[in-house]
Amino acid sequence: MIQIISKIMKKKIYLPLIFLVLIFKLVFAGIGDWTTYTNKNQIQEVTLKDGELWCATTGGVVMLDTQNDSISQLTNVDGLGGNYLSSVALDSSGNLWLGSSNGTLNKYDSKEDYWDVYYTFVSGEKTFSIREIVADEEILWVGSDIGVSVFNPDKPPHGEITETYKRLGELLNVEADVNSIHLVGDKIWVGTEKGVAFAPKDYRKVNLMDYINWTSFVKESSPGLTDDYVYTVTDVEGEVLIGTRRGVFKFAPVDSSWNSFGLENRAVRDFEYVNGRLIACTNGGIYIHEDGVWSHLSNTGLSTANLNSVVMDESGSLWVGTAGKGISCYKENQWKNYVIDGPPGNLFWDMEVDSEGKLWCANEIDRASYFDGSQWTSLSSVPEMPTRRIVAVEKDKEDNIWFSSWGGGVIKMNWEDTTWFRYTEKNSPLKGIVDYPDYVVVSDIAVDEMGNRWFPNWEALDATRVLCVPASKDTFLIYYEDDGINSLLMWKVKADQGHLYICFRGEGLLDYNYNWTVEDKADDKVTHYTETEDHLSSNTVRIVEVDKNGTLWVGTSAGLDTLDLEWGRFRRVVLPEPLGPQVDVIAVDGRNNKWIGTQNGLGMINSRGQFEHVFTTFNSKICDNEIKAIKIDHETGEVWIGTTNGLSRYESGIAPAKDLSEVTAYPNPFVIREGREKLTFDKLPYRAKIRIYTVAGELVREIESGDKWDGRNEEGFLVSGGIYLFFVTDPSGDKAMGKIAIIRE
Missing domain, CATH: 2.130.10.10 (YVTN repeat-like/Quinoprotein amine dehydrogenase)
Incomplete structure (x- = not known):
């Protein structure tokens, strides 16, 4: 088939197609690609x-x-x-x-x-x-x-x-996380978080589904065993040893008892037995048992003594996997450490792209970081960065970077001189919670069109609700309970067109209309939306966003809603499987597509209100299904997706062209086989129109919404193979032209 197509191309449309194919390779090689950062x-x-x-x-x-x-x-x-x-x-x-x-x-x-x-x-x-x-x-x-x-x-x-064996003996009568499996002769030993067990390993002859054929041990009823959280199991010439949270224990088969084998103050996570030496990998470094005595290998030069796994190579060098600090090697009596480049952790709670294209990340328990496109930098060493969880990041109109924390207040990086400043209850009107006045929770940050910065002060000990730092100022304005913000539990906020939308936990959504005048409350209006009165899917509102048409989108613990202004109520948006029901993130791109993040995957609703994509770990290369943050880079079209297990970057191709001549169609040539294929117009500006013509000038199709063409004419029939022209017109009246090659199979 490829050879046949090649002959057709050479005979009929050789030069135009070669030109278009070259353009396609140069421009579209990365569209649809995924990158994972962990x-x-x-x-x-x-x-x-x-x-x-x-x-x-x-x-x-x-x-x-x-x-x-x-x-x-x-x-x-x-x-x-x-x-x-x-x-x-x-x-x-x-x-x-x-x-x-x-x-x-x-x-x-x-x-x-x-x-x-x-x-x-x-x-x-x-x-x-x-x-x-x-x-x-x-x-x-x-x-x-x-x-x-x-x-x-x-x-x-x-x-x-x-x-599958779920009950491992009479004493291990519940399902337990298995940490270690070790084969000793004709037996299988299993270490779990609730005890240790063994059985004959010949499952073909012995019914291991019957728990009576397993022998199990827990600390309450096993002589000598003082801890039954078992990390690892090994044997030394047939004698079974286990590593626990409180040292090493040796099994005595004569009476099925256990004897302490040392390291009582260490969590022993792995063993390596080589040439008569037992090597224990612990939370305090490496210990070696030889000639009946434990000795401790020096930790000098070791990045961390908190170790998870160990192996010895043929030269006698020890290689260890650490708990958070990468790889370490002990060779020639000294340690060498290998730290793997990447983000400081795999939790991504929020993200922002600055004017230089750097990605700034709120990494929750791993605090904050930024990525310059080639290297990650952790901000944990910044003195002003609190040890508390960092939950939000935002860039203001002056390019300053703001972080908010769960317990440590607000942190600002001045863009001009990269100096840092932290706002707490001691130097600002921010307030801590009732029982801990120095524990200042700021759950989110919003910046409006004028450059005003908004900060919800979660569960403040007094009537403080939201604080605002007006554009180009460093002073705080305070919005109180008496101003109509009647809930202490504020999650996300969104500032748009003179409105501040506040998501409440358990009490709905608040629209605080400040009428563009942050310092004048006299003309402010408050609208409170709830499940009962306004048909929200739930009063636990997780996220709110406004699209390019001004439509309000709300994600709740029970689904996705949009506000129908004509009816004055919310309407449920049906989520395709397996998305939802809880919606945690909504982002709007340059084409008015809505990106919906849930605990079960990512969806994209196009400008026509249809779900165009559903991404999960089983049908795409997204790194995890639990989505916590989405950031659209409007300059590049990249979609950054923060999850609880890493960061994904998706090359969407949605960045609108600065010049209409940059709008191109792909795949080009467009091969129609079954009639379900789609051609995409890349970099199409929002609300641009596409008209497709034959080379004779006959109108084939007009597309007024969206960037896809199904290869059909206005009557719904598939077009014939050949060369077609497309004309793009944007809302300002600018125009451009391109070519499409159609191949019918």
Whole structure:
């Protein structure tokens, strides 16, 4: 078929098509692409393969070449089924297996350089969070948040869960998170957050579904066992050892008791047994047991003593995965640290793009950061940055950057000299909460068209509700309860056209109309919308936004609403599966598309009110389904999506052209096979019109709303193959022309 198309192109439309194809490759190569940004310094588990250190992290895979120290990073856009990884294992064929919290099982075939994702643990009634993997000949033992499963990866069509064991003995009578699986002879040992158990591993001969065939131990009824939160299980020449929150315990099979084996003051998270030495990885560094004595490896030079995993290479060097500080290596009696570049954490609560294109991020418990397009910078070291959670960020009309915090007040970075200043209850009218007067919660920031800055003061100890810093000033105006703001619990705010919209937790939505005069309250009006009176989906309002037509969009804990001004009430917007019901984020792009963030994915409503896209981790490369922030870069068209497990960037192609001659059509040539294909006019300005003609000048189709064409004429019939012309007219009357090549198959 390709050869046939090629001949047609050469014979009929060779020169125009080649020209258009070249334009397409140059301009549209990135449209629809995803990029993931995650913190990968929380190393969960490490393993070695052919001189490469493979690390399962909470943000994807890190591979360090131990020969030259080069580092590679892999995420879901590189083929992983999920980014939050808890386990990595090597099977007898040299394949690497990694388990993720979203239930995907990832196999890397290093010979073919290929990732294969198994969704077997996702397709059932409950999605398993995979926490541990151990390869055992042709099967895998998989530990999850509900128990242990036998997984056969070779069973068609794409692997099979042979059995799952949820109750591991009489004493472990509830589902428990599995932290460790270890095979000792003909037995399988399982360490969980509620105890430890073992059973014969030959599941074909022994019914492991029957809990009576498991032997379990918990601290309440197991002699010698004083802690049953088990991180890791190993054996030393057949003698079983477990690592717990309070040291190491050794199993005595004679009477099924446990004996303390030292390190009582340490959380022991991993073991490595090499050449008669037992190496313990703990929250206080590395300990080595040899000749009956524990010795502590010096922490001098170690980035953090809080460690999660350890492995020794052939040269005797120790490689450890740390809890938040990347990778460390102990070689020739000294530590060397490897910090992986990336954001300070994987929580993205809010974002802003400044005039230079930098992305500023509110990272909640990881405070704040910015990204300049190539490198991340954490702002934790800024003295004025509070240790509290940073929940919002906004740029004002003077390009100053403002952050608000949950407990630490408001922080401002002056754009001109990059100086920082923090506003608290001591130097501003901001107020703390009743029981803790120095705990100042400012839940959001809004900047209006005039440059006024607005700050909701959550649960202030007096009648203070909202504060405003007028444009070009540093003084505060205070709006009180008596001004009509009758709730203490204010979440998000939106300032638009002289109105301040305030989202309440449990008490609806407030429209505070300040009539463009922030210092004159005499002409202010207040409208309070509720579930009962105005048909809001819920009184717990999470977000509010105003689109380019002036329509009010409201996201609640129970759905998405728009305000119908004609009827004076809200109307429910039906969300497609699997979105919703809770809507946490709404953003409007340059074409008046509405981007809707929920706990189950991201949707896009086009300017015609139709859901054009629904993105989840199972149909796209978005990094997580729980959306917390969306920021549209109107200069580039990039959509930044903040989640609870990383940051995604989507190349939408929505940035309007500064010159209409930049508007182009793709894919070009436009191949029509089934009649469901769509052609997109890229960089089309909002409310621009498209007219499509034949080369003979006959009008084929006029598109007055949207940027898509389905290849049909005004009568609804598919057009014939050939060359077509399109004319663009924007609201100001400017015009431009382009060409489209149609191929019918």
